[in-house]
Amino acid sequence: MASEEELFANIDALLEEEPQLPPPAERARLREAAGITQARLALALKTSTQTVKNYENGRSEPKSPRLEAYQRLLNGWAARYSASSASATAPLAAPQPKAPDASGIPASGTPASAAPGAVEPEVAAQVRTAPDTPARPPAHSRHPEPRKANTSIDPRFPHGPLVVLDGDGSAYGVDGIVLDCPATTVPDLVEWALEESGLGAAKLNRYGKDSDPLIVLTAEAAVKLGLPERLEGPEQRRSLRLPDDHPVVKQVARAKWQLTRRGFGPWARIYRKAQGRERQCVQLAVLSWDALDERSWSGVSEMAPPDIARVLGLYAQRVITPRGSTAVCGLELMTALRPPTKPERDTETGNWVSGHNPGSLGTEPIDPAPPEATPEHPVVVDSGWTGGFLDEEAYQWVRPVDSLSDEECLLPFAVGLDLNTAFLAAAARLVVGLSAPDHFHAPTFNPKIPGSWLADLSGIEPDPRLPSPFTPDGTRPTGPAWYQTYTLAYAQELGHDVHPIEAYLRRETGAYLDPWHDRLKSAYVDTLADLGVTRDLDDARFLAAMERHKQTDPALAAVLSAIKATVKGGVGKLRERPQGRNYEDGERWPALERPTWRPDIRAAVIAKARVNMHRKLGNMAKMTGLYPLAVLSDCVVYPSPGESPLDFLPYAASGKPQPGGFRLGLSPGLAKLEGVQSMLWAVDLMERGLNPARHIKGGDAVFDEGE
Template sequence: MPTEEELFAAVDSLLEDQPQLPPPAERARLREAAGITQARLAAALKSTTQTVKNWESGRSEPRPPRLQAYLRLLEGWAAKYPAHGATAAAPGPAAMSQPEVPVTFTGPAASEAAETESAAPVKAPAAPVAPQRPVRPAASPATSSRRPAAKKAARPAVDPRFPHGPLAVLDGDGSAYGTGGIVLDCPATTIPELVEWTLRESGLGAPKLNRYGKDSDPLVVLTAAAAVKLGLPERLEGHEERRSLRLPEDHPVVKQVGRAKWQLTQRGFGPWARIYRKAQGRERQCVQLAILSWDALDERSWPGVADMEPADIARVLGVYAERVITPRGSTAVSGLELMTALRPPTKPERDEETGNWVSAYNPGSLGTEPTDPAPPEATAEHPVVVNLGWKGGFLNEEAYQWVRDVDLLTDEECTLPYAVGLDLNTAFLAAAARLVVGLSAPDHFHTPKFNPKIPGSWLVDLSHIELDRRLPSPFTPDGERPTGPAWYQTHTVAYAAELGYDVHPIEAYLRRETGAYLDPWHDRLKTAYVDTLADLGVTRDLDDRQFLAAMERHQDVDPALAAVLAAIKATVKGGVGKLRERPQGRHYKEGERWPALQRPTWRPDIRAAVISKARVNMHRKLRNMATMTGLYPLAVLSDCVVYPSPGPSPLDFLPYAASGKPQPGGFRLGPTPGLAKLEGVQSMLWAVGLMEKGLNPARHIKGGDAVLDEGE
């Protein structure tokens, strides 16, 4: 039998090995007493603001080596700023007013939660027990305690079927970090066990976005350590294009999935893997995995997210899931999936003869069957084009890439000191608002009378229209005047008529069934964009000067929400691009059908309609600006335009009325889609230098002089 001294010695060694932190409220008190912000502390510890916030609320605990550094700092502060009238273990009323445990459970979970020490990470029960109050993503840190919090609309109650939110980020220690700061214990050591745990015990998932849609499948994001623990390689290597990388069929994990009677989709086990069984009744059995170390989160769409702590990754993806959709792949894939989730192709309908419920077409949707495009709407490799031997040309509705001829610059313009770039907020999203598109297959017409209300493709000669050469042509992406008959989308032809010119189509492919298919997609993404900007301090009530100042610092307010904003913008552009996804892989042969053609959402005509309307909207603003101010652009690239300016701010050249309000019709500053923000400022000499080299200043307005020796 061990002696009492031996036992005490063993316990003392454990105490020495495990540093004891003060309670969360005391940590916050000490930091505030030292006058240090959460952001500054996070920078010192090479962490994130949200992670520090989690430490001070008891949602999570620091791990070595940050644990020892954090403890040393707290001990130093405690010596300088001892608690007055209370011990460190007894926080004052202000601290007590903020709950240390973010989730309250009923039933068996209540006793389990009560036994958990406040200084330990919050571990939610394995069974999906419904919480008493909604589990919400952690609030973004405020930049100033004096600034009033923005009023938020009440969030919907948590679906009792999914009490722990839409997703979790799994680390190598078996901790699954969910939204709202919760941490679940995941005992899985194999992929099949992880799938079973996710579906049976985790309480993860999200309700459908439309009454006729489907619930979102739960998403589990794997860190590199979690991937290795589950038998996956840390990196996915191969000789194919990055997007097509996947595990080989004979990999042990793929075999495990098959032996457990689970299936993989045709895309196999790649960075975004879907593992499923056929649904039993109404219950879906599908889990999506995203492997961080396999580049599941592209840096361009999710800047900095893959390098964040698991809790912060869960926060970023959770906010995106709440405001947009549970990620289902790249932001482009999620943008396309959002269209279908908001406009499901079918709805239940009772059969009048049998009385049974059957699946019927949902009006306003694209249906369940793919539709071949008209030949001019397709791409050169499309089977419709190859099989017909089509030689009649194609739609060329693309965004602007235009630079004004240097010879057209005036002496007055060249003497202006600055070139100022304006960027339109989510221009494609603004163009999708109230956009009527075709819902049915195209019909062919010869010498039709033009009708601006009918979506379709028109063969018409617009080469006779001569406009000011200091502006790009509204009819071509490169801004050059058309040279003869060409195919145009309805909005482009309608703009020619708006300018006062007669249009006489030679032929057309038009659609009889039409609708504003993208309206709910536009509305949801617009709300997500505006709300996220507001969380970053850019609200609608700011005047133009305040707006420019807020935009200048918004990226630094909260890196997590800044990443959400970037993902929302990428969702818009990527979703529109997916409507005309080209074949992938070096083994493709022209004329073969590729997988994307099997989707009802492979609709190049809808993509053309969005881009056509966006380009026409841009030209209309350019023309109005010239009328109101006499200023002409130096260059345009998609949704960015560069103007010569007497000062370094858009306020120096944008048109304002005597009352100080922006003039309608031109570019206006603001946080909503279609309004403008500052893209960058350079010298006029810099811009002219690029133009003389054949480069586009709008592409490089952010980069500065470093691009002068680079190509496009």
């Protein structure tokens, strides 16, 4: 028998679904049977004649409260003017699609082609497909289309999550569609996006929120809307925005729209306060204002609009609709997959209220423990804390040259291995704290409790050929220091007694990042597969596929780059530092008001990633006798008798990789080739105090930089 919680969840899903309208052709038939013109209907619905035309040809769907009014009218007409061939007409009360699961994908059981609300033939007839651009054919014309994250079409968003708008009013969307956008001002564009475009994306968790429409503006489109082609100013570009007295900002205000606190910058969010459950919000991205950072979206800004739409659309399908930098997207994805609240029944009144969603970080920010904070944080400055800080960072270690043997120096090559999305691999099944920290003195160490521990590990003698697992620079600790749980647990795993002096621990814990890990892992692996790097390849074929995968399809390669940047950026955002020249230590900065400002979770991810790296280094030494030359975050360099990882990685007699060491493969945590140089080149850098792992990919080194 179903539990009360399951029944209430099912009822909630039904309540959240939008009213179902008849197919577009039936809407037009009913209106004509009533003898009402489109102009007269538009007047009654307080909208434009073009909008009514869009309702009747499937170009767009009405939003609340117009949706309910339109449905009431159609129901009345249907009762009065039923067609003689009623059996051939879709009923008004169309069967509901199954409620989405936690991934946001509708449950199976209804074929996509027969799903209620699927795009009707009339809709497809009204949507133009992208023509070949003069400069080059559309990217998808030369390559097979990648697998779709979700093959069903949400009837509320028939045209996908986003469009790229050019200066001629053509809005290029996913799957090659092109919409006509008549807007000539930003307020008009916002109205079009919400009322006529059919853009948006379904929520990723049943307790979450749908993604708002994203309109990406080319330079020509920006100028047409009254925006400057470039943003210029003395500040860093990411902090630039239009001044408050700019005509476009005034237009937005006069139309009763609002901008978020970050103003009208490269990523501008324009909204009105929600009325009931209906959100009114549109995201704009201005390409010529560097909305797409070249480091994350390599070459995308220079692509033709259809290709840009293809890249961003696939990212939206597999990760999330972009709403800022990839770092912002990484953080937003955490919240989208673990919403802070859910509806629950008030035991006193019986009403549905907003309650805490177990496993989430909640709605209120939590201050960290002093050793988990940054030196400028108010909890440090106000308390006068001098007890030190967590130093859980990624490796930046170079092996002492005098520890190299003659045999190692005579090997001809230095080969770099890179671990795929190492931080993502560390996030899998990672237990983190969800509540505020509590302070303990002389606690007994428990490797299952996340937190920060003060302990003295300086008595542990490291192998000089390996980095210490306890410090980012790989040097031996010199006294008591703060460590995250995973670091101390690894010391215990290595056979050392651990006796913490004090600790800040969290009583409520959970695998908060698990759905984040699962979605990004699928996105990463699926995109690699689309580029020809599949799970069925043996190690030699895997290396060959990785060598050419970026040339297979530049658009898909850009998606892959953005996914990797989303992982690293999202982890980094958990401890975003203050920005701006006028900041003073002790002041709160905007990031602190987010429940996702959690430096302790960032420390847990990085500590586990560093421990994973050291464990592999130690196992490699035991199995092969090989020791690394250098480590930089997720890249390690080994001396090798040949130019390939196949020349030194451990394999069993059966040909299978030995477990425990570095293994080649496409999954997060497995390795790929980063680069190959001569051993002489590597030793030369090491003697200069530079890190070969930083330069192994390109070979060039800037000898005056500090490592």
